[in-house]
Amino acid sequence: MSKHDDVNALPKYPRIGVLLSSGGGRGVYAHTGFLSALEALKLPINALAGCSAGALVGGIVASGTPLSDWVATLNKVQRKNFWRPASLPGLLWRMLRNKGRGITGISDTRWAIEFCQRNLNAKTFEGCQFPFYAVAINLDSGEKTIFSEGELAPRIMASAAIPIIYQPVKINDKYFCDGAVVDFAPTDAICCLHNLDVVIVHHVSQRFDKNKSIDHALSEPWTLLKITDRLLYRNRPWYLSDEDASSQRISSQRCPCGCGAIIIVIEPELPELTWPMTKGGIQVLYEAEQQTTDLLMPFQMALQTDPRGMFPKNIKACDNSN
Numbered sequence: 001m002s003k004h005d006d007v008n009a010l011p012k013y014p015r016i017g018v019l020l021s022s023g024g025g026r027g028v029y030a031h032t033g034f035l036s037a038l039e040a041l042k043l044p045i046n047a048l049a050g051c052s053a054g055a056l057v058g059g060i061v062a063s064g065t066p067l068s069d070w071v072a073t074l075n076k077v078q079r080k081n082f083w084r085p086a087s088l089p090g091l092l093w094r095m096l097r098n099k100g101r102g103i104t105g106i107s108d109t110r111w112a113i114e115f116c117q118r119n120l121n122a123k124t125f126e127g128c129q130f131p132f133y134a135v136a137i138n139l140d141s142g143e144k145t146i147f148s149e150g151e152l153a154p155r156i157m158a159s160a161a162i163p164i165i166y167q168p169v170k171i172n173d174k175y176f177c178d179g180a181v182v183d184f185a186p187t188d189a190i191c192c193l194h195n196l197d198v199v200i201v202h203h204v205s206q207r208f209d210k211n212k213s214i215d216h217a218l219s220e221p222w223t224l225l226k227i228t229d230r231l232l233y234r235n236r237p238w239y240l241s242d243e244d245a246s247s248q249r250i251s252s253q254r255c256p257c258g259c260g261a262i263i264i265v266i267e268p269e270l271p272e273l274t275w276p277m278t279k280g281g282i283q284v285l286y287e288a289e290q291q292t293t294d295l296l297m298p299f300q301m302a303l304q305t306d307p308r309g310m311f312p313k314n315i316k317a318c319d320n321s322n
Helices: 024-040 053-062 067-076 088-098 110-119 152-160 223-232 281-305
Strands: 016-020 047-051 105-107 132-138 143-147 164-166 169-171 174-178 198-202 250-254 262-266
Touching: 016 024, 016 053, 024 053, 024 067, 024 198, 024 281, 047 053, 053 067, 053 110, 053 132, 053 152, 067 110, 067 281, 110 152, 132 152, 143 152, 152 169, 152 174, 198 281, 262 281
Parallel strands: 016 047, 016 198, 047 132, 105 164, 198 262
Antiparallel strands: 132 143, 132 174, 169 174, 250 262
């Protein structure tokens, strides 16, 4: 029997769910800062779902790894710990020899899976401290898959396997890759399923101006990845505010499915990082932590006591106006 079997019991205290969006390497640092802020604000997590970077950070924290240990790991992480691209001559030779056949990504995912394994306190979803879910796309069927059981590390990495950058992950004879292809943040994984009073969405996926030319991307490092990002993030999910409201950093609404939970969305303004996104990452972590603290501090009491009754039904605030 799983330690989560009683999650649908009526809650005695406000129950908080967390959603961590996709966001690439930058998202790993940003989500870590966000969770650090929740911990400091004494807002315990009752259920968590993540996509891509959000799945990686969420899975590690849900497994019981102390945030302080994870932050220490990020302080010293190196590219080789999670990404080892094939040599360019070897890659080109295989492409020419096999006419591109069988080449699915620049780097094998085994290094990233091993990195996850080293940082997990529990090895399976069933061993997590609270219900945890990771979203990926099944390349065989093209359908969204929400992982909720089995071994954590390969499923976390399946959710985070960015197309082109990583090869897909094989699980039970099926191939999976980055969940951002189908869902930036899987609200349906936890909302209405765990008697949650509030769901806090931390959205750090790229924001693109559809009217802006792609010419600037052609002169930046990793142009191919920039193009992939534009394809992945061309549409904004339902829970975000008007895309023209670029200064909007926090908003809230009632869950559209009718469960009554408050949906709070935080979309911080963060520095850009260039792949493999380790240099400057700690600054992103601190920025996300500070912005989350500033945005949620005014509502701390409501979140700790009665978010359904005390939290504003619709809030709008900017974090860069002061």
